[in-house]
Ligand SMILES: CC(O)(O)NCCCCNCCCN
């Protein structure tokens with residue numbers, strides 16, 4: 001798996017600027033680029049990235065998408081005087097030429113293609129290109145909306161041609177509809193284009209009928225164009241997350257792209273004069289984190305819009321920090337999407353029902369009360385498992401636990417400088433330890449016995465498990481003390497370890513502990529006080545237990561398609577978990593036959609966006625010898641992106 005994050009920036013792209021007064025275009029200023037780059041430097045993010053130089057896109061590359069006429073017009077502007085520039089600019093909706101525009105636009109194309117090459121060649125895992133002029137409004141034969149050449153569209157065509165790709169996902173989180181990109185790919189099933197955009201029932205620019213949710217693509221491209229119109233301003237973090245959970249992500253996982261390209265406009269962020277939305281910069285860390293779970297992490301983020309310099313800079317930094325693998329900061333505020341957002345989400349799901357398996361039989365009724373936060377936290381007497389008859393494939397890749405752990409290392413590890421691995425006695429595990437992981441010394445027996453007899457005697461019946469509890473206590477302690485972000489322990493009985501871990505965490509001061517238990521949980525702790533929320537993914541109905549608050553059981557039948565898992569995790573577990581805003585997540589995996597390793601690995605990766613990535617995983621080791629070794633993931637770099645952890649913010 002490649003590692004490292006590319007950053008592409010060339011200050012020559014700041015020379016393109018408006019020479020006359022034009023209240024529509026005057027927000028697209030050179031400082032958008034320079035101040036974003038300065039912000040990255042101030043957070044010491046530039047030095048952590050791999051510097052990849054920009055280059056000029058060639059005429060041939062531009063002609064992958066644009067007409068020769070369009071290229072010639074653009075080229076001819078280099079030698080024009082101001083009056084001529086103004087006249088040519090008036091041929092387009094919201095575009096301005098400067099003598100250096102053509103040069104800058106070619107650099108924007110070239111920078112984008114350099115990023116695609118760096119990612120596709122494995123030189124880096126992912127990266128960001130800070131470019132202007134932007135691209136997603138420009139069309140085959142026209143400039144539009146500050147865009148001259150469609151950087152992202154050219155990148156997709158280039159990647160198909162040079163790397164033979166057959167499935168490319170373009171995510172356009174700019175607050176304007178990238179109609180240019182839509183027109184270019186609307187008949188092309190190899191490019192899935194997703195865009196959300198301020199629409200206000202066609203009132204908002206570019207005010208096109210084809211920006212609405214029923215524009216699903218044409219001919220062979222039907223189903224591969226997804227428009228999510230926002231019909232009100234003020235959309236916030238919960239609306240954006242709901243759009244990802246209930247529209248984009250299940251589709252993206254079913255599409256299974258080989259490369260993900262983001263038309264990364266930040267005018268959808270709070271403070272932007274164009275968007276008038278309320279989503280905070282942290283949300284871009286979560287959106288980026290989710291997209292990193294696709295295409296083996298091959299993610300190219302290309303700047304589009306963003307006109308509030310401070311908001312733009314913060315959001316760019318959140319994006320790059322996440323690309324680098326840093327823990328994802330907590331998102332703030334109300335976690336229930338507003339009614340208008342739910343309506344748009346429901347409309348686009350209904351429009352795409354004929355084209356996507358995950359939507360084929362999903363009942364959209366549960367979306368009805370999506371907008372009431374209580375939906376997820378009300379007493380589960382409505383037995384959500386009936387609403388979510390989600391099943392999981394009988395994944396025959398349930399390989400041994402050690403393989404499981406190895407996969408987890410990849411998902412959970414932060415790219416901290418590799419530290420030598422200290423190995424002690426856990427036989428059968430040495431082969432999956434990667435250089436990042438260090439085994440830690442277990443708690444000594446007497447200390448464990450004292451702890452257990454003091455607080456957990458009712459749970460722990462025999463001494464067999466005592467030692468495994470010791471390693472668990474050590475890890476939880478280090479997570480609480482913020483010495484590590486997360487950890488993994490193996491245990492002879494996951495159910496017991498989970499029960500003790502939950503009680504121990506609450507006793508140590510975690511106010512809201514989310515527990516996702518995969519398998520038959522046996523003993524279910526009392527969750528009445530709200531300090532724990534339990535989601536039990538199990539194979540059979542938990543008798544009688546579904547009546548208590550903050551407990552959900554999700555049963556999985558063996559016989560379904562793999563992608564039910566995604567829509568259940570994305571459509572249920574994540575929204576519930578995000579609504580709960582835990583400060584610790586405990587993932588416990590009991591003996592279970594049918595939830596595949598890759599499924600759990602994805603669950604762990606996706607859930608990392610919570611609790612500032614504080615995860616404690618306990619795995620019932622059925623194959624590893626029963627020596628108990630706790631694998632501690634040392635994350636030496638600044639693990640907590642933002643504030644001190646204040647437990648008492650209930
Ligand atoms: C890259 C981008 O998507 O941010 N470009 C936004 C262009 C906005 C044009 N507004 C015209 C308003 C006319 N009344």
Ligand SMILES: [Zn+2]
Nearest residue numbers: 174176265305
């Ligand atoms: Zn925009």
